[in-house]
Amino acid sequence: MRHRLKDVAERAGVSVKTVSNVVNGYQHVRPDTRARVEQAIAELNYRPNLSARNLRKGRTGVIALAVPELDIPYFAELARHVVSAAADHGWTVLIDQTGGGPEQERKAARGIGDHLIDGLIFSPLALSADDLTGLHGTPMVLLGERVDHAPADHVMVDNVAAARETTAHLISLGRRRIAAIGSQRTAEGASARLRLAGYAEALTDAGIGYDERLVAPAPAWHRADGAAAIRHLLATGVRPDAVFCFNDTLALGALRALHEAGLRVPADVAVAGFDDIEDGRFSIPTLTTVAPDKERIARLAVELLAGRLDGDRDAPPRELVAPHRLALRESAPAHP
């Protein structure tokens, strides 16, 4: 029941190529011919075979966005913006959830990219620059932290500055025992490393010593990890008066665990997150957080990709920084 150009052509009494011309909006087709063809297309419910078109043209009009986990709302929100930005270029976006493992990410970077899609916007978690080298079959734009010397365009936010500003804000509230949640030892944790660095810088700037006991690791950055980290801190007798979580889901988990421990936020403990996800605007209390300009990140990524597709594929990689701001809400408000 699936029809081809040939079927339409026979029905309309024209050549296959003429139908193709109609489908592609080619200028020089007589109005009555066009009408006949269009009617045949409608009658047969014809739709072009994208694989064949792609094989011939080398373009599908589809790009992919590969993210570690859609459960992390940051990526879901980012996805919406990418879909919207890509629509302006006439692209369809398909989203590939890699799961964050190195093998799956490698597969996403090579596998999906292979000819089915025109380009890839990729937010890697586990892959390093080495892993990515030589994989760029299709044009690729990386999101997130800089992967040093990665052979691809890049859109990032200034993680160090954002973390420093956030920590500085907590300090300005008079807090001194500021915990950090979300550090990671693995090679993967580029974000974690940068945010930790910003945190440490702010402490140094304020003349506060870096206390390792206040830094809690988190294997993943889910709510459960944030809650577990708080419980661990409290169980070991560490009593922070503020917590900087490396993302918002960690912070929401932290809020919950603090609540369960009978601690008030922000009175006893101020809490700040990173990402500005929707949840944080409705949590109790609402969440102070770093708000990266997701819309801008998405638009820059799509534009970089468009540049690669239309222009020079071998131009040196470009690196763009998207702005961020600090969204002050109840969990660590503007003034004490």
Add this chain to the structure above:
Amino acid sequence: MRHRLKDVAERAGVSVKTVSNVVNGYQHVRPDTRARVEQAIAELNYRPNLSARNLRKGRTGVIALAVPELDIPYFAELARHVVSAAADHGWTVLIDQTGGGPEQERKAARGIGDHLIDGLIFSPLALSADDLTGLHGTPMVLLGERVDHAPADHVMVDNVAAARETTAHLISLGRRRIAAIGSQRTAEGASARLRLAGYAEALTDAGIGYDERLVAPAPAWHRADGAAAIRHLLATGVRPDAVFCFNDTLALGALRALHEAGLRVPADVAVAGFDDIEDGRFSIPTLTTVAPDKERIARLAVELLAGRLDGDRDAPPRELVAPHRLALRESAPAHP
């Protein structure tokens, strides 16, 4: 820099087809030939062109999951399960965020499906059965409420029963003025209609009158809509002692608005949601909700799709019901 079978063949000194045979694991290839070919493949970093393969074979090994919004965590969580279930079949899942508009959904149902992917798991929001008829170019499995007479397989949960049980639970807590949030007038709102019906049934069963003023519409089912609905109810002088929200994000918004109004949950107002999203396990208070078995939904959907792909494409549509349970948490606990 992209290589084809032909390049590998020349390098290995064999025919194109032999390389193809090696790539596809065909039996009768001499070990030394195979080794030569594999080395050439590795040296050239060859990877097959999926479009060409698809054109020839009619299969890509890629299926799509089309959902309205990934921002709604339910869909994000569902996506994870679908990706995982599909992996067992050797499929890659690409996710298409439709945005929920009728035009985009129609496009998703026809457009993406066109030859680039082997099958589609589709969670429609706006489309009716009529819209879907005749669109099933690729095999399709529908998720969510039954779309009457849709010409496709279907996986659903018993919305009416789930809503009735939840409302009954609120009644068993001694609540009598139970609001419902999330009703929709549009044709789209199949879920809304069914959940409202279950709510009404439970009231009738308990001999409680249906009070229209307690039923608040919500254009979308986001947190902001839930919060707005509560504010609207309170502003109009309606004082519910319980709220049944048609999904969890509505409920989270409701929790926030109740908090802002100085009402305690569950002491003053009990709250229940629908979907069992991760957020609800960490919100303050934690959220009582209908927990559909998402893992099962995903697995059933993938299996139905597998059946279509391997078997009879014209078999009559099947309809499967996935189980659900009521997850009792702080916002409307087990006993008063």
Add this chain to the structure above:
DNA sequence: ATCGTTGCTTACAACGTTGTAGAAACCAGG
């Protein structure tokens, strides 16, 4: 030596589309 048999390899065509180049139809001006 001859004849299958089996194992391995290859040439060719086809999947549905579009770019190229050129043929046919049309039109205006002489």
Add this chain to the structure above:
DNA sequence: CCTGGTTTCTACAACGTTGTAAGCAACGAT
């Protein structure tokens, strides 16, 4: 009615892959 230019249409090849059928060795059995 012809000429030359433009518009409209068509035949053919090609994109990279795999199924088909057939070719070519090498082998043991006759």
